[in-house]
Amino acid sequence: MKNFFRHHLAAGITFVSLALCGLPPALAAGMVPKRVVLDNGLILLTSEQRALPMVSIELLIDAGSRLDGANQEGLANLTARLLTYGTKQKNALQISDTLDFLGASLSTGCGDDLASISMTILKKDLATGLNLLAEILTTSTFPAEEIERQKQSVIAAIQAREEEPGDVAQRRFAALLYPNSPYGRPAEGNEKSVRALTQKGLRDFFERNYRPNRTIMAVVGDISQDEIAKQLNQAFRAWNKGTPGTKPQAPAQIGAPQTARINKALTQANIILGHQGLGRENPDYYAVQVMNYILGGGDFSSRAMESIRNQRGLAYSVYSYFGAEKGYGTFEFVMQTKNETALEAVRLAEDEMRRMREQPVSEQELKDAKDFLTGSFPLRFDTNSKVANFLAQVEYYEIGLDYVERYNGLIEKITREDVQRVAQKYLLPDKVITVIVANQSKVAEKNPPK
Numbered sequence: 192m193k194n195f196f197r198h199h200l201a202a203g204i205t206f207v208s209l210a211l212c213g214l215p216p217a218l219a220a221g222m223v224p225k226r227v228v229l230d231n232g233l234i235l236l237t238s239e240q241r242a243l244p245m246v247s248i249e250l251l252i253d254a255g256s257r258l259d260g261a262n263q264e265g266l267a268n269l270t271a272r273l274l275t276y277g278t279k280q281k282n283a284l285q286i287s288d289t290l291d292f293l294g295a296s297l298s299t300g301c302g303d304d305l306a307s308i309s310m311t312i313l314k315k316d317l318a319t320g321l322n323l324l325a326e327i328l329t330t331s332t333f334p335a336e337e338i339e340r341q342k343q344s345v346i347a348a349i350q351a352r353e354e355e356p357g358d359v360a361q362r363r364f365a366a367l368l369y370p371n372s373p374y375g376r377p378a379e380g381n382e383k384s385v386r387a388l389t390q391k392g393l394r395d396f397f398e399r400n401y402r403p404n405r406t407i408m409a410v411v412g413d414i415s416q417d418e419i420a421k422q423l424n425q426a427f428r429a430w431n432k433g434t435p436g437t438k439p440q441a442p443a444q445i446g447a448p449q450t451a452r453i454n455k456a457l458t459q460a461n462i463i464l465g466h467q468g469l470g471r472e473n474p475d476y477y478a479v480q481v482m483n484y485i486l487g488g489g490d491f492s493s494r495a496m497e498s499i500r501n502q503r504g505l506a507y508s509v510y511s512y513f514g515a516e517k518g519y520g521t522f523e524f525v526m527q528t529k530n531e532t533a534l535e536a537v538r539l540a541e542d543e544m545r546r547m548r549e550q551p552v553s554e555q556e557l558k559d560a561k562d563f564l565t566g567s568f569p570l571r572f573d574t575n576s577k578v579a580n581f582l583a584q585v586e587y588y589e590i591g592l593d594y595v596e597r598y599n600g601l602i603e604k605i606t607r608e609d610v611q612r613v614a615q616k617y618l619l620p621d622k623v624i625t626v627i628v629a630n631q632s633k634v635a636e637k638n639p640p641k
Contacts (some may be wrong), residue, residue: 233448243575244313244413249583253405253406256437259373269341270393279332298585317340342385356455359628363451412575441518453631459629460532460634464626466522467520474546479613482560487510495524495543498539505529530633548615548620551610
């Protein structure tokens with residue numbers, strides 16, 4: 192799942208920092224989310240919001256890239272991309288024209304653990320939109336000519352990312368941290384594997400994994416649970432159960448501490464150092480979020496920013512985060528600095544990790560972290576689509592629909608002792624994997640290799 196949420200990290204959709212101060216605006220009207228399992232096994236979550244005649248739909252489907260077969264890397268991703276490029280009833284242009292006529296948005300995505308489909312549509316057009324969604328989920332055909340076009344698009348994107356030092360660092364870090372695991376490779380696959388994907392492989396993957404009993408659907412907007420359930424039972428009457436989904440398995444192997452240097456003609460070194468983290472279900476998750484805000488997640492108020500950028504002027508950008516997934520997680524320290532100061536910045540980052548372990552945080556640092564985490568998140572829930580995404584994730588992570596009511600208490604009860612305890616447990620400066628993408632000759636000039 193990390194790639195899906197990595198792609199959405201910039202949009203604020205990563206579940207790493209999922210938090211609320213009371214109810215988000217779209218839920219604040221007093222409409223408690225509801226949950227029901229339909230006859231075909233689909234889990235339906237609803238929140239009735241009558242302010243606007245709009246409906247937003249979010250689907251999470253157990254069809255992520257962890258299910259790619261051997262030498263089929265990129266299969267799940269290409270399948271998700273092609274969902275809107277042809278059904279038994281419509282070709283790609285007709286699907287696009289229908290969406291344009293309705294003024295609706297429809298997008299698909301894929302990560303390690305899940306595929307996603309998002310739709311926003313006017314209430315008056317909902318029946319038409321659901322019928323189109325049902326076509327896509329039950330009768331997608333994966334036309335050969337569209338497959339070739341999308342393959343070329345994916346390969347072009349893979350090639351373009353080789354020119355993005357941040358992406359290069361991220362991919363190498365994941366590969367080193369999770370060797371021989373789907374979590375160590377990009378959901379897009381590689382050029383060779385993408386070129387080898389076949390129409391039969393796509394159709395088989397779709398038939399096997401795109402099933403209602405492997406799907407979470409969240410619907411938020413101008414409609415009640417009874418209304419949407421009735422419409423879904425009609426529109427999706429041909430969508431039958433398949434093999435039940437399986438829970439993601441944590442990577443069986445964790446990479447050994449090491450430093451990888453990738454040479455590129457850059458003026459700024461791109462650095463990632465980190466190690467294994469913790470899963471989202473871990474009860475220490477909330478204390479870790481508070482701790483990480485103080486360490487490097489708090490933008491200009493973090494210790495890392497103060498030490499590495501403000502005091503020494505070494506890093507243009509520096510932050511840390513814990514990516515908590517289902518059953519496993521990742522910790523990363525991400526920096527940009529001059530080539531000549533790359534190793535010094537790495538040393539300082541490790542020093543800040545040790546300081547967090549060894550020295551209790553101040554009461555002011557603790558208060559600032561709690562205030563941010565409880566006060567900032569509601570601002571991200573200004574649309575029904577964001578609420579739908581939130582509800583689907585809450586279901587996926589099995590947190591409970593009362594999470595919005597419990598969150599403040601979960602953060603407020605964290606103590607200074609809790610912060611130091613989780614720092615000692617989950618910050619491992621002697622076990623980091625470090626990736627430095629830089630002009631290595633300039634790195635070596637001022638910083639002899641370890």
